[in-house]
Amino acid sequence: MHVLFILFIIFQLVYIIIPLLKERPDRAAMNMTSEEEKGLTILVPAYNEELVIHKCLGSLVNVNYTHHEIIIINDGSTDQTLWVLMESLGLVIDDRRCARKLHYARVREFYHSTLYPNVYVINKENGGKADSLNAGIDYSTNGIVITLDADSLLEKDSLKYISHAFDSSEEVIAVGGMVHIAQGFENDNGTLRPSLKNTNALIRHQMIQYLTGFCLNKYTHSRLNAITVIAGAFGAFQKEVLFRVNGFRQTVGEDMDITLKFQKYIKQNNKNERMLFIPEAICYTQCPEDFKNLINQRFRWQRAFIDCIIYYWNDLFNNFCFFTSMYLLFDSFILGTLVSFSTILIPFLIFLVPTSGVWALKILLLVSFVTSFLQNITVFFVLHRYDYVFSIKDYIKFTGFTLYECVTYRFLGIIYAFFGTISYFIHTNNWNKIERTRLNL
Numbered sequence: 285m286h287v288l289f290i291l292f293i294i295f296q297l298v299y300i301i302i303p304l305l306k307e308r309p310d311r312a313a314m315n316m317t318s319e320e321e322k323g324l325t326i327l328v329p330a331y332n333e334e335l336v337i338h339k340c341l342g343s344l345v346n347v348n349y350t351h352h353e354i355i356i357i358n359d360g361s362t363d364q365t366l367w368v369l370m371e372s373l374g375l376v377i378d379d380r381r382c383a384r385k386l387h388y389a390r391v392r393e394f395y396h397s398t399l400y401p402n403v404y405v406i407n408k409e410n411g412g413k414a415d416s417l418n419a420g421i422d423y424s425t426n427g428i429v430i431t432l433d434a435d436s437l438l439e440k441d442s443l444k445y446i447s448h449a450f451d452s453s454e455e456v457i458a459v460g461g462m463v464h465i466a467q468g469f470e471n472d473n474g475t476l477r478p479s480l481k482n483t484n485a486l487i488r489h490q491m492i493q494y495l496t497g498f499c500l501n502k503y504t505h506s507r508l509n510a511i512t513v514i515a516g517a518f519g520a521f522q523k524e525v526l527f528r529v530n531g532f533r534q535t536v537g538e539d540m541d542i543t544l545k546f547q548k549y550i551k552q553n554n555k556n557e558r559m560l561f562i563p564e565a566i567c568y569t570q571c572p573e574d575f576k577n578l579i580n581q582r583f584r585w586q587r588a589f590i591d592c593i594i595y596y597w598n599d600l601f602n603n604f605c606f607f608t609s610m611y612l613l614f615d616s617f618i619l620g621t622l623v624s625f626s627t628i629l630i631p632f633l634i635f636l637v638p639t640s641g642v643w644a645l646k647i648l649l650l651v652s653f654v655t656s657f658l659q660n661i662t663v664f665f666v667l668h669r670y671d672y673v674f675s676i677k678d679y680i681k682f683t684g685f686t687l688y689e690c691v692t693y694r695f696l697g698i699i700y701a702f703f704g705t706i707s708y709f710i711h712t713n714n715w716n717k718i719e720r721t722r723l724n725l
Contacts, residue, residue, distance in 0.1 A: 288619065289648065295615045296655040299500045303666045309564050313448035314441065318350040322447045323426030324520070326352060326438075329416035331359040332436040334368050334565075336570065340434050341372060345400050346722055349443035354403045355420045356434075360389075360410025369405050373397035378404065380425075386418040386531040394423065413516070414532035421526055429526060429541075433517045435570040437466060439476075445565035446520050457522045457557045458546050460514035461565035462498050462670075465491045469568060476568065480678045485576065488685050489693040490571045495663045499563060503666075506561035510607035512547070512616070514538045514559065514710075518567040525549060535595075537588020544596050548603045563670055579700070586621075586704025587711070593617050622703035653690050660686035 326344060330337055337356070344354050358366050369375060373557065375395035382391075389411030397403040406419055428450060442461060450458045468491045470479040480488065498515075505511045514521075516539030529545040532538045543559070550557050572578040586633055593612065600609040664679070674682060 321351040324352040325424035327420035343437040357416040384424040388419040414538040437564035458559040459516040466568040583702040583704040587708040
């Protein structure tokens with residue numbers, strides 16, 4: 285128990301120290317000319333996304349980038365998604381041939397837009413998100429493939445940062461971008477600015493999770509070559525490597541699975557290749573706005589993790605590098621999942637254990653509170669480098685909320701881990717898709 289407590293403190297401090305040591309953002313990508321751009325294909329799998337697909341399209345066709353194509357994959361939607369695409373894009377049949385290197389459900393039609401020459405639509409039978417992405421990869425024409433959720437909005441300069449990351453070194457085979465909560469922004473004459481104006485406590489809790497999860501955790505993992513999840517909401521991959529690892533596996537957590545496939549590929553081929561997290565490359569995604577959808581989402585994330593830890597268990601310290609294995613086994617599995625089964629009993633243990641044990645539990649809770657609060661404050665300093673700046677009034681509100689969040693919402697993570705793990709063995713492949721609402725940005 286003492287060893288786990290020490291490991292917990294070490295991991296939490298590392299998540300604070302390494303991001304604070306980061307230099308200023310690299311703005312060289314902004315000077316990139318169209319001739320220097322790498323060819324990119326953006327894949328947007330869509331299943332019943334009629335409420336949000338139009339907004340997503342609007343952000344994609346207005347990006348500040350030239351050499352790219354957009355492929356929306358309609359995965360057998362039962363709502364009006366395909367009709368919205370037809371109306372918005374002026375679709376006509378296209379005779380493009382696919383590579384036929386991956387397996388996926390039957391493609392009914394392949395369309396191109398008469399309004400936007402670089403926008404295409406695949407209409408296929410339902411097969412799930414991984415299946416849709418495999419179809420998109422097979423039909424893509426560029427060497428780098430970007431995955432984007434249908435409820436995500438792409439920041440106009442994000443593709444330049446993605447391209448620059450691959451261009452900076454031939455060893456980069458995958459890149460993850462920064463994902464912000466869309467509800468935590470307001471539209472100021474076409475510019476999105478951080479704001480708490482239209483957020484409730486549940487959304488602010490998720491904002492904190494995303495900010496610390498990406499700016500602290502993923503940045504630290506990137507520096508240590510230990511990325512375990514490139515978020516499905518916004519990730520980029522070399523297409524040739526995607527073919528070599530047989531594309532996406534049909535699983536509830538396809539983003540974690542493909543990232544671990546890439547880690548395994550790097551280790552097994554004795555390559556110097558690596559994956560990066562690029563916080564300057566930004567997209568905005570819609571988060572759940574009620575507890576029902578939040579719990580459904582987090583249970584799915586936990587099931588995805590359990591599925592991957594079981595599937596890749598024998599690869600730990602064998603086919604993954606040391607730091608990747610360390611973070612998967614100790615930080616995510618032991619401290620993040622197994623400990624939740626004992627932590628959830630703390631309220632009962634306080635009344636059952638001896639006085640000395642109660643003090644130990646109180647110290648554990650105090651350390652957890654202090655490290656959580658320090659991380660929440662650290663992320664403000666880190667984000668300031670990327671022009672993510674609140675008003676003074678919002679800083680005061682958010683700082684006060686972080687104190688409250690550390691002793692309330694933060695403990696929801698224990699419930700997600702505990703019940704999400706149990707639900708894996710009951711509903712392994714249940715997706716629990718969250719309900720969409722229209723984005724107001």
